[in-house]
Amino acid sequence: MMYEQQQQQQVRSKRQMERRRMNRIDQVEDYNENNSSDKQQLEVVDLSGMSLDTLPNPPLNLAIISKLDLSNNNLQSIPESLTARLLNVVMLDVHSNQLKFLPNSIGCLSKLKVLNVSGNLLHSFPRTIENCRSLEELNANFNQLSQLPDTIGFELVNLKKLAVNSNKLVFLPSSTSHLTNLRVLDARLNCLHSLPDDLENLINLEVLNVSQNFQYLSTIPYSVGLLISLVELDVSYNKITALPESIGCLKKLQKLSVEGNPLISPPIDVVDRGVDAVKEYLCNKINGTQKTSPKKKSWFGKLTKCGTFNGGSLPADGGEGYIMPSYRPIDGMASPRYMGMFSPRRLFSPKSYFSR
Structure with a gap:
């Protein structure tokens, strides 16, 4: 019974579509005839x-x-x-x-x-x-x-x-x-x-x-x-x-x-x-103003900042650091007298080993 109803519904839909198509075509023809x-x-x-x-x-x-x-x-x-x-x-x-x-x-x-x-x-x-x-x-x-x-x-x-x-x-x-x-x-x-x-x-x-x-x-x-x-x-x-x-x-x-x-x-x-x-x-x-990640500071830079490798006088606050009093030629620096001055113990010692 349900199948027959579906078939009937499909037939009715097709007929309605066909009537719709014919009506539209007729409307076009009527318009052409009545509106010259x-x-x-x-x-x-x-x-x-x-x-x-x-x-x-x-x-x-x-x-x-x-x-x-x-x-x-x-x-x-x-x-x-x-x-x-x-x-x-x-x-x-x-x-x-x-x-x-x-x-x-x-x-x-x-x-x-x-x-x-x-x-x-x-x-x-x-x-x-x-x-x-x-x-x-x-x-x-x-x-x-x-x-x-x-x-x-x-x-x-x-x-x-x-x-x-x-x-x-x-x-x-x-x-x-x-x-x-x-x-x-x-x-x-x-x-x-x-x-x-x-x-x-x-x-x-x-x-x-x-x-x-x-x-x-x-x-x-x-x-x-x-x-x-x-x-x-x-x-x-x-x-x-x-x-x-x-x-x-x-x-x-x-x-x-x-x-x-x-x-x-x-x-x-x-x-x-x-x-x-x-x-x-x-x-x-x-x-050119885009921020980039900051570079890591090296130990050398930190030493420079605190005065360890700065030439001249000691820091104003009284802190101790390495002072290079004057330029010495590489030949002299390589002599046995000065080789020991690059020892880490001496390098970071608060004492001054390079006084004249």
């Missing part, structure tokens, strides 16, 4: 979570769509003809599908500001994505990206958020340092071996996360300490042994995560005291 004025815009077309394997092809003027949500389906590709006609789309969400590539016609989306392609099977981006010069947010988390377009930073000049975590990136292109409007860079859970050297150009960057690149990332460039707007820095779970001293200059830095690294500088006791202590330690290293 170019002044009116279709704000959102939502076809998410409908188990679509392919996209429907209604007689819709795609140019009136500003937001298109195709997320949480089973799409393996997006037709070139579809994206080529989305001339006014501002947001395109295709996350959680089975996409292995994006159409080259995505470069036609000159007004696109938000692109979410996370949770797919993408290995790379088409070079035409560089034509999306209005793009402000690119979310490509949880894919199989091994590289980003070399010139991405030269073209996507309005990009404010670049999220590429949980991929297979070995490096970030050097052009990344030209994304001067970038505020968030999330590249954790990759295979990064290094970061671009001239990151100081990212003058608006507030959040930098390159954590969990594990055995690959062993150094952080000095330029990280020149990111004048940086508020959060996460370099945890890498192979970093020393933080660049320039991090001590990050006045706006409020959150620093460095756990999971074999850090030597700063030492763990400094890290445990928090971000301000780390900044102070690194800043002192830059200024």
